Structures are given as C-alpha cells and as structure tokens.
Amino acid sequence: MMKPFSYVTTVNTRIRMSTPDDAPFVTAIENDADLKQLLGEPSGKSEESYRKFLSASKDLRFLIVEPLAGGFPIGLCGLLTGLSSDDCEVRVILTKDYWGRGLGTEVATALKKLAADIFPSKVLTAKTHPDNAPSLAIISRLGLVLDGTVSSDSRDNGWLNFRAPLATRTI
Numbered sequence: 602m603m604k605p606f607s608y609v610t611t612v613n614t615r616i617r618m619s620t621p622d623d624a625p626f627v628t629a630i631e632n633d634a635d636l637k638q639l640l641g642e643p644s645g646k647s648e649e650s651y652r653k654f655l656s657a658s659k660d661l662r663f664l665i666v667e668p669l670a671g672g673f674p675i676g677l678c679g680l681l682t683g684l685s686s687d688d689c690e691v692r693v694i695l696t697k698d699y700w701g702r703g704l705g706t707e708v709a710t711a712l713k714k715l716a717a718d719i720f721p722s723k724v725l726t727a728k729t730h731p732d733n734a735p736s737l738a739i740i741s742r743l744g745l746v747l748d749g750t751v752s753s754d755s756r757d758n759g760w761l762n763f764r765a766p767l768a769t770r771t772i
C-alpha cells in the first residue's frame with residue numbers, strides 16, 4: 602500500500618494533494634491549448650468530469666502547486682505510476698506567469714525526493730517533446746539519462762524517454 606501523502610514544501614512552493622475543489626483549475630490547465638503546445642491536445646474534458654475524477658483519485662497523478670505564501674494554485678504536477686509498472690513518471694505544468702523563476706526545477710526536484718520516499722522500488726522516468734527546452738533542462742538537472750524515443754500511435758510519438766541511471770535505480 603502507498604504511504605500516505607498530504608503535502609510537501611519547497612523554498613517557494615507547497616505541493617499538495619488535489620481535492621474536488623481544484624476541478625476548475627485542473628480543467629483550465631488541461632484545456633489550455635497554449636500551455637499544452639508541447640504536451641499534446643487539450644483534453645476536452647469538462648469541469649464536472651475532473652471533479653468526479655478528483656473525488657475518486659487517491660494517487661499522486663494530479664498534485665497542486667501553490668506559492669508557499671499564498672493559497673491559490675499555480676501549477677499541476679504529479680507522479681504517474683502504473684499498477685504493474687516499475688516506472689514512476691514525473692510531470693510538472695506551471696501557469697505561464699510563474700515560468701522562468703526556477704520553480705519548475707524546484708517542484709521537479711521535490712517530486713524526485715517524494716518518489717524516492719513513496720515508491721523506493723520504482724525507477725524515476727520522464728518523457729518530453731524534443732523541442733521542450735525548459736523541460737529538457739529540468740530533466741537533465743534531475744540526473745535522468747536518455748532512454749530512447751517513444752514510438753506510439755498517440756501524441757507522444759517521437760518524444761524522448763529519460764530514466765534514472767542504473768547506479769541510482771532507487772531514484
């Protein structure tokens with residue numbers, strides 16, 4: 602069973618479990634074509650659909666990023682783990698007003714630590730569009746190494762896969 606998680610803090614942010622009340626924010630992020638330019642299509646899902654999803658969600662796929670000083674969401678992040686998978690994929694999306702301040706690196710680094718704590722036997726992974734320069738910079742800072750290219754019928758075809766190197770497989 603997964604260790605309980607409520608929140609972690611970084612120097613400038615708080616990363617917490619989402620609640621159904623976060624549905625408007627999650628819907629806005631997931632349907633923002635500009636923000637998702639290098640992530641795939643907007644999801645097209647409704648606020649109601651996300652509200653239901655967040656009510657039932659117990660995993661760490663949709664975590665909310667807030668400024669440490671304030672209570673409003675500025676980003677979505679998470680750790681994606683398949684039931685039968687040894688992988689733990691990290692993702693971070695921040696609203697544009699908060700880009701370029703080092704927060705993406707801060708949040709991703711905190712998620713790496715969280716993954717090591719909660720999923721010690723899983724391998725930290727990430728995948729990104731080859732043109733996503735900020736994402737590539739963060740992945741490099743996390744110490745992940747290139748692990749081939751995604752080949753799929755889906756939006757992520759041609760993206761780059763990264764994973765923790767063998768020597769650090771406990772993340």
Ligand SMILES: CC(C)(COP(=O)(O)OP(=O)(O)OC[C@H]1O[C@@H](n2cnc3c(N)ncnc32)[C@H](O)[C@@H]1OP(=O)(O)O)[C@@H](O)C(=O)NCCC(=O)NCCS
Binds near residue numbers: 694
């Ligand atoms: C990826 C994302 C979270 C980065 O957030 P951020 O807070 O701006 O990241 P940081 O400030 O920590 O910057 C990370 C690095 O990227 C670099 N960077 C930022 N924008 C860049 C750009 N347009 N081109 C090249 N490098 C860039 C920064 O210089 C920084 O490196 P440095 O500290 O050595 O200068 C943010 O751009 C985002 O939400 N993008 C949309 C969603 C997405 O693509 N997520 C990643 C896939 S899961």
